[in-house]
Amino acid sequence: MFKIGRNDKCWCGCGKKYKQCHERSDEENLKEYVEKGYPIPDRHLILSPEQIQGIKESAKVSIAIMDALDKFIKEGVSTEAIDRLVYEMTEDAGGICADYKYEDFPKHCCTSINNVVCHGIPSEREILKNGDIVNVDITTILNGYYSDMSRMYMIGQVPDNAKKLVEVTKKCMLSGIDAIKPYRPVSDIGNVINDIADENGYGVVRALCGHGVGLKFHEDPVVNHYRTDRKTMIMVPGMVFTVEPMINEGTWDCKVSSEDGWTVTTADGSLSAQWEHTVLVTESGYEILTL
Ligand SMILES: [Zn+2]
Numbered sequence: 411m412f413k414i415g416r417n418d419k420c421w422c423g424c425g426k427k428y429k430q431c432h433e434r435s436d437e438e439n440l441k442e443y444v445e446k447g448y449p450i451p452d453r454h455l456i457l458s459p460e461q462i463q464g465i466k467e468s469a470k471v472s473i474a475i476m477d478a479l480d481k482f483i484k485e486g487v488s489t490e491a492i493d494r495l496v497y498e499m500t501e502d503a504g505g506i507c508a509d510y511k512y513e514d515f516p517k518h519c520c521t522s523i524n525n526v527v528c529h530g531i532p533s534e535r536e537i538l539k540n541g542d543i544v545n546v547d548i549t550t551i552l553n554g555y556y557s558d559m560s561r562m563y564m565i566g567q568v569p570d571n572a573k574k575l576v577e578v579t580k581k582c583m584l585s586g587i588d589a590i591k592p593y594r595p596v597s598d599i600g601n602v603i604n605d606i607a608d609e610n611g612y613g614v615v616r617a618l619c620g621h622g623v624g625l626k627f628h629e630d631p632v633v634n635h636y637r638t639d640r641k642t643m644i645m646v647p648g649m650v651f652t653v654e655p656m657i658n659e660g661t662w663d664c665k666v667s668s669e670d671g672w673t674v675t676t677a678d679g680s681l682s683a684q685w686e687h688t689v690l691v692t693e694s695g696y697e698i699l700t701l
């Protein structure tokens with residue numbers, strides 16, 4: 411049922427064969443879902459303790475870059491300068507920026523200001539000004555391991571509505587993460603996030619989602635941030651994925667720039683915010699790897 415060979419090593423890192431360790435408890439935990447037709451993760455989505463350690467090392471680089479950006483980002487700074495800092499710090503740490511040349515993306519990170527939902531392209535011409543809110547999204551590859559995270563930055567005196575959007579979006583991310591429990595469907599995450607957005611009259615972006623990450627940039631499972639009663643993949647210990655809700659002040663609907671093919675903006679021009687962490691499912695709940 412669980413897609414691990416009985417004679418393979420158990421996913422928990424004990425060194426024993428699967429049949430001698432977690433096989434029985436996994437079967438008990440997953441039985442009900444399998445019968446109901448929920449997708450069960452493939453073996454390659456269950457990472458070993460060594461692989462998880464590799465992702466944690468990668469995450470240390472991502473966190474250090476974000477912490478440096480916390481001090482660096484202010485009024486008058488160009489998004490190109492942000493991109494340069496991300497590139498230089500990643501290089502110095504022996505890492506690679508996953509964004510660069512990913513499907514021909516031209517820069518090393520994404521910088522998304524105000525009504526830009528995500529995938530904004532850093533530019534010399536784009537200067538941060540008082541009152542802006544900006545998301546910086548980075549993915550570091552270190553020794554082949556990926557860590558993906560983003561934060562919001564508020565420039566100078568930000569209007570109350572923008573500040574509230576940034577804070578509620580962070581709450582959406584953290585509450586979504588807090589819904590992670592092994593042997594539950596991934597849709598638990600989006601259901602919690604959508605409730606908080608609804609309470610505030612905000613729209614939850616549907617066109618973009620969280621994703622498995624770690625050995626590759628984008629993997630299963632698909633982590634939707636909106637409410638769904640579809641049968642989504644069951645979370646099991648050893649899975650690593652992102653939770654990265656994009657929350658709009660207005661409608662959830664978005665459009666992609668026809669000029670650059672990347673920049674996603676809100677359909678109604680309203681503000682958008684996003685926070686992102688890379689998270690591990692554990693036997694008791696979760697661990698945030700980019701914290
Ligand atoms: Zn990201």
Ligand SMILES: [Zn+2]
Nearest residue numbers: 558621652654
């Ligand atoms: Zn991501």
